[in-house]
Amino acid sequence: QVQLQESGPGLVKPSETLSLTCSVSGDSVSSGSYYWSWIRQTPGKGLEWIGYISYSGSTKYNPSLKSRVTISVDTSKNHFSLKLSSVTAADTAMYYCAGQHYYYDSTAYNYVGYYFDCWGLGTLVTVSS
């Protein structure tokens, strides 16, 4: 069973860069079964998809955050990371890492699924001076 754990500073100053890491156990970040993803929940609001990195290193980001987001992977440490630059109070949120699973359906002759199959517990990041 894949387990994920977020880590990183809980407090970031405005205009600085938020950096978080997600450690993966039970699978390799190179396995090709998941898009390794970041999701956040801002206070009083819903969940927001931030983006993902694939086993090959390709990335996809939420258009609303794209200019500030970088997701990377370190295969030697079996973890992936999030960097969000120029943060403001609006970036205060619970940040989750998750694995978005997809698989080949031989009856559909296509890849299917694309659902968040495993989640970290989340880490709260507050942006404040």
Add this chain to the structure above:
Amino acid sequence: QTVVTQEPSFSVSPGGTVTLTCGLSSGSVSTRYYPSWYQLTPGQAPRTLIYNTNTRSSGVPDRFSGSILGNKAALTITGAQADDESDYYCVLYMSSGISVFGGGTKLIVL
């Protein structure tokens, strides 16, 4: 910009049945969006309930079911229990590779 719509809140009596929906601001939801559903309870990791429109995740009781109803994805809870009181989110996977969350539905069981 794609907006995924959900009812802000819903109430159900214990033992009752409730259907939550997940729509698109423009267009219809189909299986091509691989709708999935998640339960969010404070202090816990999100729980995956349904994926691929109607496949229950491992360990999810069969009183949770997913479907397409009309032009929306739907999550039906049959025989609601007190601990079903949570926030429920749907996600649609776009052909561009972007995932979009709905705004969530707060389910009240009383």
